[in-house]
Ligand SMILES: Cc1cc2nc3c(=O)[nH]c(=O)nc-3n(C[C@H](O)[C@H](O)[C@H](O)COP(=O)(O)OP(=O)(O)OC[C@H]3O[C@@H](n4cnc5c(N)ncnc54)[C@H](O)[C@@H]3O)c2cc1C
C-alpha cells in the first residue's frame with residue numbers, strides 16, 4: 001500500500017509547481033526538500049540576483065540623474081542594509097510557499113530523498129512509497145578542479161557581506177555576464193575572464209558583441225581568450241593566470257563556469273534511471289525517465305535551465321498524471337529569456353546564424369536598428385540600444401527577436417506572445433507604435 005500518490009524530490013521551482021498542481025487535482029503528495037524551500041531561483045538565483053540588479057540599475061540611474069542636473073549624489077550602496085531587505089523579501093516568499101503547501105495538505109519533509117526502488121524513497125530513515133515519483137533536484141555550480149578552495153561561485157556571491165573592491169569573474173554565460181555587470185554598476189572594478197572569443201555563446205553573435213562593446217566602454221574589462229589555468233592566494237589578493245601567461249589579481253574571485261545536475265544523493269541506479277554524458281536525467285517529451293513511474297523536471301534534465309521552463313514542465317506533468325489531461329506536455333519552443341546585464345538583453349527564437357543554418361541564406365531576412373534611448377541622449381551618453389528581427393520565408397515570419405538596451409527586460413514578454421503565435425513582419429508593421437518609447441522601434445524597423 002503506497003504512502004502517497006506522488007513523491008516529489010526537490011522543493012525548487014519545478015518541484016513546488018508539480019506538487020501544488022498535483023495536490024490541486026486531489027493527489028496525496030509528499031514534497032522533500034533538505035534545504036531552503038524555493039530552491040536555486042528563490043534563494044541563490046533569479047530572486048536575489050534581480051534584487052542586486054535593481055540596486056545596480058538605481059546606482060546607474062543616480063549617476064545619470066547627476067549628469068542631468070539633479071543636485072547631490074546617491075552615494076554608495078549600504079550593502080548589509082540592502083542584503084537584509086533582500087532577505088526579508090525572500091523570507092516572505094518562503095512564508096507564501098509554506099502557507100500554500102499547508103493549505104493543500106502537501107506533506108513537506110525536510111530531508112533529502114534516496115531511491116531504494118523506482119517506487120520507494122528513503123528519507124531520514126523513513127520509507128515512502130508512491131506509484132509516481134518526480135525528480136526535481138536541480139543543479140549546483142561547477143568549478144575547475146585546480147580551484148577547489150579558492151574563490152567563490154554564485155552561491156558564495158549571494159553570501160558576500162560587502163561589495164568587493166576588485167572582482168575577477170571567470171566565465172562567459174548568464175551568471176558571469178550578470179554578476180560582472182551588476183558588480184561594476186555597484187562600484188567594483190571588474191575583470192571578466194572569457195575563455196573563448198565571445199560572451200554568451202548561445203545568443204545571437206552580433207547582439208552579444210554589442211553588449212561586450214558597452215561593457216568595455218563602461219570600463220568593465222572583458223578579457224577574451226583568457227583561458228584560466230591556475231589560481232593562487234597572494235599578499236595582494238587572489239591571482240589567476242591564463243594559459244598564455246596573462247595574470248589578473250582581485251579581492252573576490254567568482255567562478256561562473258556552468259552548473260551540473262544535482263543527482264548526488266539519489267542513487268538513481270537503484271531505480272534504473274539513466275543520465276546523459278553531462279549528468280542530466282534523460283527524459284522523453286512527457287518527462288518520463290527510463291524507469292516506469294519515475295519522472296524528472298527542471299535543471300536536472302537537459303531542458304533550458306530557466307525557472308519558467310521548470311514550472312511549465314512540472315505543471316504539465318501533474319495535469320497529465322492527475323488532472324485527466326493525457327496530452328499535456330511541455331512546449332519548450334520559442335522560450336523567451338533575458339540576461340540581466342546593464343543594459344539588459346532579451347532574446348526569443350533563433351539567432352541570425354542559427355536561422356541561416358536551419359533555413360538557408362536565401363530564406364532569411366534580417367532587420368536591425370541601433371539608436372540612443374532618450375534618457376541616454378539627454379545625458380549626452382553614446383550607448384546605443386540595438387534591436388534585431390530575424391525573419392524567414394516569403395511571408396517573413398518572425399523567427400527571432402533580439403533586443404539590447406534600457407527596457408529590453410520588460411518589453412520582450414509581449415513580443416514573445418506574438419512570436420509564439422507565428423507573427424510576420426507585416427503584423428509588426430501594421431501595429432501602431434507607442435511613442436516615445438524604445439519598444440516602438442520593434443514595430444518601426446525598416
Ligand atoms: C545565479 C543564478 C541566477 C538565475 N537567474 C535566473 C533568472 O533570472 N531567470 C530564470 O528563469 N532562471 C534563472 N536561473 C535559473 C533557475 O534558478 C533554475 O532554472 C531553477 O531554479 C531550476 O529549478 P529546479 O526546480 O529545476 O531546481 P532548483 O531550484 O535548483 O531546486 C532543486 C531543489 O532540490 C533540492 N534537492 C537536491 N537533492 C535532493 C534530494 N536528494 N532530495 C530532495 N531534494 C533535493 C535542492 O536542495 C533544491 O532546493 C538562475 C540561476 C542562477 C544560478
Ligand SMILES: NC(=O)c1ccc[n+]([C@@H]2O[C@H](COP(=O)([O-])OP(=O)(O)OC[C@H]3O[C@@H](n4cnc5c(N)ncnc54)[C@H](O)[C@@H]3O)[C@@H](O)[C@H]2O)c1
Pocket residue numbers: 144170171172173174175176178193194195200201227228256257258259304305306337338339340
Ligand atoms: N537571467 C537568467 O534567466 C539566468 C541567469 C543566470 C543563470 N541562468 C540559467 O542558469 C544556467 C547556468 O548559468 P551559468 O552562467 O552558470 O552557465 P552557462 O552554461 O550559461 O555558462 C557557463 C560558461 O562558462 C564557460 N566555461 C566553462 N568552463 C570554463 C572554464 N574552465 N573557464 C572559463 N570558462 C568556462 C562556458 O564556455 C560557458 O560559456 C544558464 O544556462 C541559464 O539557463 C539563467
